[in-house]
Amino acid sequence: MRISFTKMHGLGNDFVVIDGQAQILPELSPAAVRNIADRHGGIGCDQLILLEASDKADSKMRIFNADGSEVEACGNAARAVAVLLGEKAALETAGGVIALTPAEGGASVDMGTPRFGWEEIPLQMPMNTNRMPVAWDGLENPAAVNVGNPHVIFFVENVADVPLSDLGPQIEHDPLFPERVNVNVASVKDRKTIELRVWERGAGLTKACGTGACATAAAAIRRGLTEKRVIVHLPGGALEIEQAGDGRLTMTGPATESFRGSFEWDDFA
Numbered sequence: 001m002r003i004s005f006t007k008m009h010g011l012g013n014d015f016v017v018i019d020g021q022a023q024i025l026p027e028l029s030p031a032a033v034r035n036i037a038d039r040h041g042g043i044g045c046d047q048l049i050l051l052e053a054s055d056k057a058d059s060k061m062r063i064f065n066a067d068g069s070e071v072e073a074c075g076n077a078a079r080a081v082a083v084l085l086g087e088k089a090a091l092e093t094a095g096g097v098i099a100l101t102p103a104e105g106g107a108s109v110d111m112g113t114p115r116f117g118w119e120e121i122p123l124q125m126p127m128n129t130n131r132m133p134v135a136w137d138g139l140e141n142p143a144a145v146n147v148g149n150p151h152v153i154f155f156v157e158n159v160a161d162v163p164l165s166d167l168g169p170q171i172e173h174d175p176l177f178p179e180r181v182n183v184n185v186a187s188v189k190d191r192k193t194i195e196l197r198v199w200e201r202g203a204g205l206t207k208a209c210g211t212g213a214c215a216t217a218a219a220a221i222r223r224g225l226t227e228k229r230v231i232v233h234l235p236g237g238a239l240e241i242e243q244a245g246d247g248r249l250t251m252t253g254p255a256t257e258s259f260r261g262s263f264e265w266d267d268f269a
């Protein structure tokens with residue numbers, strides 16, 4: 001059985017997007033996702049995105065990390081899906097329904113309202129999520145935010161100095177985070193500008209993370225470090241994040257189709 005896909009990326013965070021409404025697919029096992037996402041022998045991607053029919057919205061986006069885990073939210077993939085759909089749409093995700101508005105070369109996405117309750121992140125125990133009394137090798141007092149998926153954010157002087165490929169996996173798997181966590185290191189450059197690097201849960205270091213940018217902006221605004229409209233610079237490029245008076249976050253940035261292809265299901269199942 002041949003499966004058609006579209007390879008896309010948002011600021012270098014790349015996806016294999018499979019339209020499950022246009023073709024009949026076998027059930028995707030975690031092993032099949034890992035094989036497809038494998039950069040040596042598979043197609044290669046940070047996340048596999050599966051589009052399905054929705055009874056709540058125009059379409060449903062299921063998100064699988066490269067390690068095979070299915071997760072709730074992906075900001076960059078939401079912009080990629082907006083570009084694919086080509087018109088305003090409501091998109092169901094496991095993290096909630098989000099509104100997509102395609103724009104020249106990308107999209108704006110209403111990412112909903114950030115949640116700060118310790119049990120909403122979730123954390124293993126009650127804690128002040130604005131400044132958590134914890135530390136890992138010099139990284140200390142992070143903030144925690146759920147923007148559909150869980151994030152921890154460390155504000156540091158210089159993001160390039162943080163050994164994120166060592167500390168990221170350690171923090172991602174710390175028992176403090178029962179559902180694991182996306183690990184963000186951020187430096188506030190001025191009241192409108194943040195620099196960010198992200199170790200993604202289930203995918204490792206990526207060139208950009210849309211939900212990471214939203215969570216980091218929400219944490220910076222909550223601490224009074226920035227204005228409510230900020231530009232977040234990631235290794236792959238920049239995103240604009242704006243928080244409205246009702247708390248909702250809008251993310252705006254590019255998304256690009258790389259190529260279309262197909263693969264034999266049995267090669268990866």
Ligand SMILES: N[C@@H](CCC[C@H](N)C(=O)O)C(=O)O
Pocket residue numbers: 013046047063065071072073074075076077149150182200201202203206208209210211212
């Ligand atoms: N790349 C994403 C986030 C993908 C999911 C994340 N790794 C998780 O496990 O929650 C983005 O652009 O937001």
